[in-house]
Amino acid sequence: MYNETVMDHFEHPRNVGEMEDPTVVVEVGSSECGDRMKLYLKIEDDVIVDVSFKTLGCAAAIASSSQATEMIKGKTIEEAWNLTNMDVVEALGGLPEPKIHCSVIAEDAIRRAINFYRKDQGLEPWK
Numbered sequence: 297m298y299n300e301t302v303m304d305h306f307e308h309p310r311n312v313g314e315m316e317d318p319t320v321v322v323e324v325g326s327s328e329c330g331d332r333m334k335l336y337l338k339i340e341d342d343v344i345v346d347v348s349f350k351t352l353g354c355a356a357a358i359a360s361s362s363q364a365t366e367m368i369k370g371k372t373i374e375e376a377w378n379l380t381n382m383d384v385v386e387a388l389g390g391l392p393e394p395k396i397h398c399s400v401i402a403e404d405a406i407r408r409a410i411n412f413y414r415k416d417q418g419l420e421p422w423k
C-alpha cells in the first residue's frame with residue numbers, strides 16, 4: 297500500500313521526541329481518522345533552528361510528519377508557512393489517495409505553530 301520512502305519514514309521517523317526548550321508547542325488532531333500530532337519548534341530570528349514531533353496515528357500521518365519536519369528544519373518561518381501537504385506528499389513519492397488527507401496534519405501543525413509565534417511577537421497572524 298505504501299511506497300518505500302513512506303515506509304522508511306514510518307519505521308524510522310526523523311526528529312521524533314519532545315524538545316526541552318521549544319519556542320512554541322502545538323497539538324493538532326485530524327477529525328477524519330483520529331491522527332494527532334504534537335509539534336515543537338525552536339525559532340531564532342524567524343528561522344526554525346530545531347524541530348521535533350510526536351505523532352499518534354496511521355503510517356501516512358507519521359511519515360508525513362517526519363518528512364515535513366525535515367523540510368522545515370533550517371528554513372525561515374515564511375518558507376515553512378508556504379510548505380503545503382502536497383509538497384510533503386510529493387517528497388514522499390506519493391501516498392495512496394484515501395490517505396492524502398492524513399498529510400494535512402503536518403501542514404496544520406506547522407502553520408498553527410508559526411501563528412502562535414507571530415502572536416507572541418505581537419505580530420498579526422498569517423492567513
Ligand SMILES: [Zn+2]
Nearest residue numbers: 329331354398
Ligand atoms: Zn491517518
